[in-house]
Amino acid sequence: MSHEKTKAPAIDHGVRILDVLATSAYAMTLSEICEATGISPATGHRVVNALLKHQLVAKDPGRKKAYCIGSRVFQISSTIYNKQSLVPLFYPIAEILKNEIHKSIFLCIPIGSQVVVVSKVDASSSDSIDVFIGKTMAMHASAAGKAILSMRPQSSWKSYFIDEFVQAPGEEQHRELVDSLERARRLGYAISSSSDQESTGCIATPVLNMRNEPIAAISAVIHRGVMKAEDARSYSKFLVQAARQLSARVT
Structure with missing residues (x-):
């Protein structure tokens, strides 16, 4: 997907992380996410934690310290689809x-x-x-x-x-x-x-x-x-x- 930078870099990073997790065949660690997105580890850590709090990202129980798409993404998608x-x-x-x-x-x-x-x-x-x-x-x-x-x-x-x-x-x-x-x-x-x-x-x-x-x-x-x-x-x-x-x- 195209990722044009805006004046809200935190949102830019969040969208990139969600895109990567959505297309990945497996849960990804923070280092894998940062490597795939080009985001620095420090920034990636802050953004992933924020996404966790909003349930847009979740910790995957099947892989240690790995993340997947969170339940709120599915809730939003389902609401839009049902409309x-x-x-x-x-x-x-x-x-x-x-x-x-x-x-x-x-x-x-x-x-x-x-x-x-x-x-x-x-x-x-x-x-x-x-x-x-x-x-x-x-x-x-x-x-x-x-x-x-x-x-x-x-x-x-x-x-x-x-x-x-x-x-x-x-x-x-x-x-x-x-x-x-x-x-x-x-x-x-x-x-x-x-x-x-x-x-x-x-x-x-x-x-x-x-x-x-x-x-x-x-x-x-x-x-x-x-x-x-x-x-x-x-x-x-x-x-x-x-x-x-x-x-x-x-x-």
Whole structure:
């Protein structure tokens, strides 16, 4: 994960430690944590103790002087997940869609300038697609994000570009992004391919509330590599129908 420094170094260190513990296959000692994060032992000791007090980190009983993710992280995650009222509505629709197109189906929601995968229905246990619950992507770099962004007022696109890019996108890049959003708005679905989503071709359709505002997107990974226009068209009718069904159930 990217770790840009802020003006609150203690929080920066805490986030880095949590990221390392979350991705580790085993509990880690303080020296291992510091080596993995580049944090000094003295600072690491202070931050880990603070995280312990807040139950964001816990001592692992299976390994002496080792730490793992704490119970409060799971409590927070569970609370956020349970607030996603779309998830139980998504499952039966996704099951039908999975059987129609024989692809894994994902539900993504917008969080700030990014989209997060909050639920999925796998087509088969043999799928080796690197899309998991919690995966986070920039809106303009994912099919789901572009589907959501395309249905927002066009006046908001410019502010998104300003907020998302450290430097304003070049004229050609800006035009390409606007064209892709206009195309998605017109067709009712967006696509992404190898250039912007880890060598996978994805298609997504927006889920709208009663005010016609985008609140989520249903997405499917079609294949590795570039998404061809004919492939997108053949799958789009199934995803558009599924998104309409889910939108109809939103209160």
